[in-house]
Amino acid sequence: MKLTMKLSIALPCFLFFLAAATTASAQCTFEILVKTDGRRNAGTDARVSLQVRAASGPTLTITNLESWGQMAAGHDYFEKGNLDRFRGTGACMPSEPCNMVLTSDGSGNKPGWYVSYVMVTQLGQGSLPSMTHRWAVDQWLAIDEAPHMLTAERRGCGIGAAAP
Numbered sequence: 001m002k003l004t005m006k007l008s009i010a011l012p013c014f015l016f017f018l019a020a021a022t023t024a025s026a027q028c029t030f031e032i033l034v035k036t037d038g039r040r041n042a043g044t045d046a047r048v049s050l051q052v053r054a055a056s057g058p059t060l061t062i063t064n065l066e067s068w069g070q071m072a073a074g075h076d077y078f079e080k081g082n083l084d085r086f087r088g089t090g091a092c093m094p095s096e097p098c099n100m101v102l103t104s105d106g107s108g109n110k111p112g113w114y115v116s117y118v119m120v121t122q123l124g125q126g127s128l129p130s131m132t133h134r135w136a137v138d139q140w141l142a143i144d145e146a147p148h149m150l151t152a153e154r155r156g157c158g159i160g161a162a163a164p
Contacts (some may be wrong), residue, residue, distance in 0.1 A: 028092035029123045030060060032068065034102075035116040036082045037138075043079035044141075045108030051101040052120050055157040058091035060120075078113060093122055096131045098157035104141040104150045112142030115152065 032050065036042050048066065053059040062068060066077050068086035077084050097120045104113050115137040124130040135154040143150065 026092045026125060026128075027089045028125050028128070029087065029089055031121045031123065032065070032086040033117075033119040034065070034078070034082075034084045034086070035118075036078050036080060036084070037114040037116045038081040039114055041080075041110065041112060042114035043076075043082070044104060044110055044113035046078075046104040046106055046111045046113060046141075047108075048078060048113075049103045049105075050118070051103075052093075052097045053099050054093040054095045054097055055099075057094045060090040060093070060097070062086075062088065062090075092125060092128060093131070094128075096157070097122055097133050098155070100133075100135050100154045100156075102137065102141070102152045102154075106143060106150050112140060112145055114140050114142075114145075118154075 030052075034048075036044075047064055050062045050065050051059055065086055068088040069075065069077060070085040070087045071077065075084075076082075100118055100120070102115065102118055104111065117134055117136050117138075119132065119134040121130060121132040122128070133156060135156060137152050137154065139152050140146065141150050141152060142148070
């Protein structure tokens with residue numbers, strides 16, 4: 001009787017941890033939208049990186065966002081007024097992607113960049129539903145424009161945002 005009781009408690013716990021470990025090691029597809037503002041000189045030729053994570057679990061790190069680009073061949077990414085699309089795979093997040101760090105390396109002909117927003121969707125897989133988060137950036141990533149930073153960090157766990 002005691003063995004049965006222990007098994008009835010241990011088995012669900014084991015299955016819960018197994019499911020969590022499987023989710024963390026599974027690969028998911030991510031779709032990313034980046035909107036560059038339409039103001040004068042808002043576009044950039046700099047290299048852009050992105051880190052996204054949920055409240056817990058793995059971090060999606062893309063060191064060259066353009067390498068995930070989904071626009072037509074020859075498209076010039078991160079230019080004034082653009083809505084650029086990206087797609088790639090990474091470790092599945094157990095919950096909504098909610099923390100984001102967007103970085104420009106400040107290189108190229110026009111290094112300053114004004115970003116309107118970033119939206120990341122983890123497409124559903126298995127028991128994981130699709131999850132989306134949109135961060136308003138509304139900031140220059142430039143050393144010669146306020147706030148004189150090449151990085152924008154946004155936190156938003158628990159705060160969903162509707163698509164534009």
